[in-house]
Amino acid sequence: MKFIDLRSDTVTVPTQAMKDAMYNAEVGDDVYGDDPTVNELEAFAAKLVGKEAALFVPSGTFGNQLAIMTHCRRGDEVIVGDDSHIVIHEVGASAVIAGVQLRTLRSNKGALDPVEVDAKIRGTDIHFPETGLICLENAHSLGTVISLENMRSIYAVGKNHTIPVHLDGARLFNAAAALGVNAKEITRYCDTVNFCLSKGLCAPIGSILAGTKEFIARARKGRKLMGGGLRQAGFLAAAGLVALKEMVGRISEDHANAKYLAEELSKIPSIRVNLEDVHINMVFFKAIETDKDLDRLVQEFYNRGIKINPPEDGEFRFVTNYWISKSDIDFAINTLKELL
Missing domain, CATH: 3.40.640.10 (Type I PLP-dependent aspartate aminotransferase-like (Major domain))
Structure with a gap:
């Protein structure tokens, strides 16, 4: 898989x-x-x-x-x-x-x-x-x-x-x-x-x-x-x-994907992401106003073919890289919307 x-x-x-x-x-x-x-x-x-x-x-x-x-x-x-x-x-x-x-x-x-x-x-x-x-x-x-x-x-x-x-x-x-x-x-x-x-x-x-x-x-x-x-x-x-x-010369592509990821995350009402802090390929965000067990999200994402880390102090981190496409990001965003 x-x-x-x-x-x-x-x-x-x-x-x-x-x-x-x-x-x-x-x-x-x-x-x-x-x-x-x-x-x-x-x-x-x-x-x-x-x-x-x-x-x-x-x-x-x-x-x-x-x-x-x-x-x-x-x-x-x-x-x-x-x-x-x-x-x-x-x-x-x-x-x-x-x-x-x-x-x-x-x-x-x-x-x-x-x-x-x-x-x-x-x-x-x-x-x-x-x-x-x-x-x-x-x-x-x-x-x-x-x-x-x-x-x-x-x-x-x-x-x-x-x-x-x-x-x-x-x-x-x-x-x-x-x-x-x-x-x-x-x-x-x-x-x-x-x-x-x-x-x-x-x-x-x-x-x-x-x-x-x-x-x-x-x-x-x-x-x-x-x-x-x-x-x-x-x-x-x-x-x-x-x-x-x-x-080295293509790293900016990962940055662009991270900014796209952050912008799409910010459109989800229960997600808080500081867009100003997305400088490279990392996006940190928090899920608020939800009764969802956030630690369970890791397994639920995995079941749908996405690997993520559990939140640290209530904050998630998604990282883009060479093998992450824009369509992958769209799939991850839609998965998060469904699970929340």
Whole structure:
């Protein structure tokens, strides 16, 4: 049975072009540095985001945590938004892997206040941890995009205090499409960036961590420590190359479908959706004034060939991707109307 899967853009499967590239990939042992396809991917990715070097890693969480471990010493403090992916959805890995503590700041739909960031940087005191890193997220996992001006201001704060800035850019190319800029215009305001190949770009696995040559050399050893040395990883890197060369340019189609989805949802009397917050391919909404058991909707949607996540704090999230068409959205909207 073919399902319409609105749970996330992580559910995308490889395109035929990716399957062909994987089948024909030239590979070697990447831990030795002699996998030509991985080397090609890393060089292409670094150039794409305007950094000196890049490293292929298994996942976005892996990339973020490797960045934190490479930037920081044990006991350091990391400044980060309280609603960020690093804080909420990475299983407390920063404490376990890097041995750092997170100093969370309240964000405004993902954007941090540069003045508050500056105020939270630790001074010199025997009792204080040292501020080792500032982490930003763009596009944000709330589905919003952070302005370049906000990123520029926070990056300036970091430079002023000689503190590096890491960008969780899992959906970096969604942010670039929404802002109408090249990805390099975003990554110029961070020292390191992690971005996913498997979120909306259809690669089956993998992320990229990019930064200076010196940073990536240290991160490469950290990747090995964390179990990320994947040997003949060129089969996976081949799909990543197709993702970056062929899939980045069409992301705006997913955004257009998300806006259409949000507009159609807003026409349902018992649905509340904030249209202004639909920046990328995510639509968050609430069902109100209904006696329907919202958790049961998940199974009822499934029975009709649609996969959705249960509501979190009463809020649903539908995500468009390469494999979701406008007719799929219409079917999902009509299904929701019937079930409510």
